[in-house]
Amino acid sequence: MAPVTELTVGQVAMRSGVAVSAxxxxxxxxxxxxxxxxxxxxxxxxxxxxxxxxxxxxxxxxISLAEIAAALHSLPEGRTPTREDWxxxxxxxxxxxxxxxxxxxxxxxxxxxCIGCGCMSIDKCPLxxxxxxxxxxxxxxxxxxxxx
Amino acid sequence: MAPVTELTVGQVAMRSGVAVSAxxxxxxxxxxxxxxxxxxxxxxxxxxxxxxxxxxxxxxxxISLAEIAAALHSLPEGRTPTREDWxxxxxxxxxxxxxxxxxxxxxxxxxxxCIGCGCMSIDKCPLxxxxxxxxxxxxxxxxxxxxx
DNA sequence: CTACAAGCTCAACTTAACTTGAGGTCAAGC
DNA sequence: GCTTGACCTCAAGTTAAGTTGAGCTTGTAG
Numbered sequence: 152m153a154p155v156t157e158l159t160v161g162q163v164a165m166r167s168g169v170a171v172s173a174x175x176x177x178x179x180x181x182x183x184x185x186x187x188x189x190x191x192x193x194x195x196x197x198x199x200x201x202x203x204x205x206x207x208x209x210x211x212x213x214i215s216l217a218e219i220a221a222a223l224h225s226l227p228e229g230r231t232p233t234r235e236d237w238x239x240x241x242x243x244x245x246x247x248x249x250x251x252x253x254x255x256x257x258x259x260x261x262x263x264x265c266i267g268c269g270c271m272s273i274d275k276c277p278l279x280x281x282x283x284x285x286x287x288x289x290x291x292x293x294x295x296x297x298x299x
Numbered sequence: 300m301a302p303v304t305e306l307t308v309g310q311v312a313m314r315s316g317v318a319v320s321a322x323x324x325x326x327x328x329x330x331x332x333x334x335x336x337x338x339x340x341x342x343x344x345x346x347x348x349x350x351x352x353x354x355x356x357x358x359x360x361x362i363s364l365a366e367i368a369a370a371l372h373s374l375p376e377g378r379t380p381t382r383e384d385w386x387x388x389x390x391x392x393x394x395x396x397x398x399x400x401x402x403x404x405x406x407x408x409x410x411x412x413c414i415g416c417g418c419m420s421i422d423k424c425p426l427x428x429x430x431x432x433x434x435x436x437x438x439x440x441x442x443x444x445x446x447x
Numbered sequence: 448c449t450a451c452a453a454g455c456t457c458a459a460c461t462t463a464a465c466t467t468g469a470g471g472t473c474a475a476g477c
Numbered sequence: 478g479c480t481t482g483a484c485c486t487c488a489a490g491t492t493a494a495g496t497t498g499a500g501c502t503t504g505t506a507g
Binding site: 459 | 484498
């Protein structure tokens with residue numbers, strides 16, 4: 152029973168819910184990988200679906216593709232990742248996620264407790280300063296950064 | 300004792316930590332407001348600092364300027380906002396923040412519990428689907444959206 | 448064996464959120 | 478009273494994350 156393992160871009164697009172162009176894009180950015188048929192068409196292993204799922208979920212909470220790429224590089228390119236591999240990735244992200252979560256909570260609670268209090272003079276506000284000067288790097292659009 | 304209340308762009312930039320160009324930009328986008336001197340220079344009331352602080356904090360957790368602008372419009376333009384006004388704003392955001400927080404938690408916990416389990420086949424994965432099809436609207440860059 | 452849907456590449460366009468630069472005005476100190 | 482640093486406007490550039498389109502190749506169903 153020949154394994155039906157190989158997927159075309161179209162199939163991956165369909166099953167993952169992301170556009171073909173996005174898959175091309177992710178591949179160009181090194182987030183996923185494919186091999187080519189003799190006719191130069193992409194073929195993907197099944198594990199690409201899991202990778203794409205991670206990418207989307209992570210993006211939805213504001214992690215940039217660059218960061219996702221970095222995290223995914225902890226996964227082995229050769230073999231299908233084991234549970235161990237995924238675990239490593241997840242603990243890598245856990246801290247960043249925790250940080251982001253607490254930042255959000257701070258905003259949520261801070262809005263009510265702090266904002267009206269007159270303390271928002273930037274130098275002293277707990278909201279502004281516990282959130283520590285992050286994300287000041289280079290020009291261009293800046294989204295929620297997890298680093299620092 | 301003449302109140303030192305009026306601030307120049309430069310002063311606001313310094314105290315708020317955002318660039319002068321960004322302040323211009325926020326003003327163009329209707330996020331902050333100034334009046335002009337006879338010589339056409341901007342002067343800001345002190346409350347602009349608070350507004351800017353909100354803007355930055357909100358942005359850091361991934362709320363778009365458009366959404367921030369919408370929220371800030373619930374603040375009175377004329378008078379300095381009271382604690383009541385801020386409170387209204389904060390409750391407006393609270394739900395969205397709660398939602399985002401739970402999304403993050405889902406990712407955090409899901410990464411460990413779900414990723415290795417083989418269930419990430421997109422159609423059935425709790426991570427993918429509880430996170431519900433949000434943020435699919437129009438072309439261009441897409442960041443963490445709170446709406447929907 | 449031939450249509451025609453699905454692929455491929457590459458360049459250009461899009462949005463958000465700013466920054467940079469050019470060219471010109473204001474104001475505070477010496 | 479003039480110089481120098483802060484301002485002003487407006488246009489164009491930048492980054493991220495894709496999308497869209499043109500022009501060309503593959504592969505599969507009839």
